[in-house]
Amino acid sequence: MAITDTDTTNLSNTIPQIYSHLTADYRESNLIFTNFFDRRWESDRKDSADRVLIHGINRFQDEDSSQANAMTGAAGVSGGAVSFDEARLLSRISLIADTHIFQAFELEYEADLFSNIGLMEKLTKAAGYAIAHRIDDDAAGFVDNFSQSVGSLAVPLTDPDLRRAVQYLEDAFAPSDNRFFVFSPAEQMNLFSVERYINRQYNDSIGNLSKNGKYPGFQATIYGMDWYMSQNVEGTNAAGHDNGIWQKEALASLIVEEMRTAEHYEISTDTTRYAAHAIYGFIEIRDDHGVFMNGM
Numbered sequence: 001m002a003i004t005d006t007d008t009t010n011l012s013n014t015i016p017q018i019y020s021h022l023t024a025d026y027r028e029s030n031l032i033f034t035n036f037f038d039r040r041w042e043s044d045r046k047d048s049a050d051r052v053l054i055h056g057i058n059r060f061q062d063e064d065s066s067q068a069n070a071m072t073g074a075a076g077v078s079g080g081a082v083s084f085d086e087a088r089l090l091s092r093i094s095l096i097a098d099t100h101i102f103q104a105f106e107l108e109y110e111a112d113l114f115s116n117i118g119l120m121e122k123l124t125k126a127a128g129y130a131i132a133h134r135i136d137d138d139a140a141g142f143v144d145n146f147s148q149s150v151g152s153l154a155v156p157l158t159d160p161d162l163r164r165a166v167q168y169l170e171d172a173f174a175p176s177d178n179r180f181f182v183f184s185p186a187e188q189m190n191l192f193s194v195e196r197y198i199n200r201q202y203n204d205s206i207g208n209l210s211k212n213g214k215y216p217g218f219q220a221t222i223y224g225m226d227w228y229m230s231q232n233v234e235g236t237n238a239a240g241h242d243n244g245i246w247q248k249e250a251l252a253s254l255i256v257e258e259m260r261t262a263e264h265y266e267i268s269t270d271t272t273r274y275a276a277h278a279i280y281g282f283i284e285i286r287d288d289h290g291v292f293m294n295g296m
Contacts, residue, residue, distance in 0.1 A: 029231035030217035033139035143244035153240030246290030
């Protein structure tokens with residue numbers, strides 16, 4: 001009599017399949033760019049307006065010698081005629097919430113009811129992250145708009161590159177507070193091979209990553225700037241990344257709705273429909289308060 005093997009193929013219908021209540025969730029990147037945009041203007045937006053108009057006061061140009069002489073007369077004699085320039089001091093910038101994004105999904109009632117992983121909760125969280133990631137992506141895209149730049153793409157940044165960038169901010173009279181250096185993981189590995197950046201003798205913020213009010217990705221405070229690593233820096237490891245140094249007043253945001261959600265049960269399809277929305281806009285205010293840091 002032939003003997004039938006009782007292997008797992010023959011017994012597959014008798015082996016229970018157990019689904020874990022745990023899930024292998026996606027990983028989230030450090031979404032930090034909008035924290036380094038100037039949001040003061042948002043409080044000026046009224047009612048249904050989609051924009052804020054920002055006036056800029058320009059500097060008077062230094063007086064030339066003929067104008068200076070006119071203050072005391074052509075020959076330096078008191079009482080000379082004074083010339084008056086037409087007042088053209090105001091520039092105007094339009095900060096517009098011109099981007100509207102959404103993420104929506106539909107979930108069958110029974111799929112959610114019989115799920116042991118909290119499916120609805122996980123999907124709504126994923127939708128919210130998708131919105132936040134897109135906003136951060138759009139903000140990151142402003143870094144390579146700065147007209148001032150140092151370094152070369154796909155080439156490691158050097159300490160002289162960083163000091164030159166700091167000089168550019170000083171030349172522009174940029175405030176000394178709220179300065180940030182945001183870089184890619186690839187550039188992080190390069191920068192932290194430099195002795196003065198990792199030795200506490202030079203920098204006492206190294207190793208003190210309790211954050212003290214800092215955002216995710218904080219690495220150190222060097223040259224008066226908070227250093228942050230973000231996986232959302234634009235670029236690739238092969239072609240290089242668009243790292244950046246800027247003072248907060250360089251860039252502005254108008255976030256009308258950072259996250260608005262809506263959910264309802266659709267009886268005709270026996271599903272729950274969920275949508276998350278955001279409405280926002282960004283603009284460069286002070287180009288000379290930022291530096292495009294070409295690098296790894």
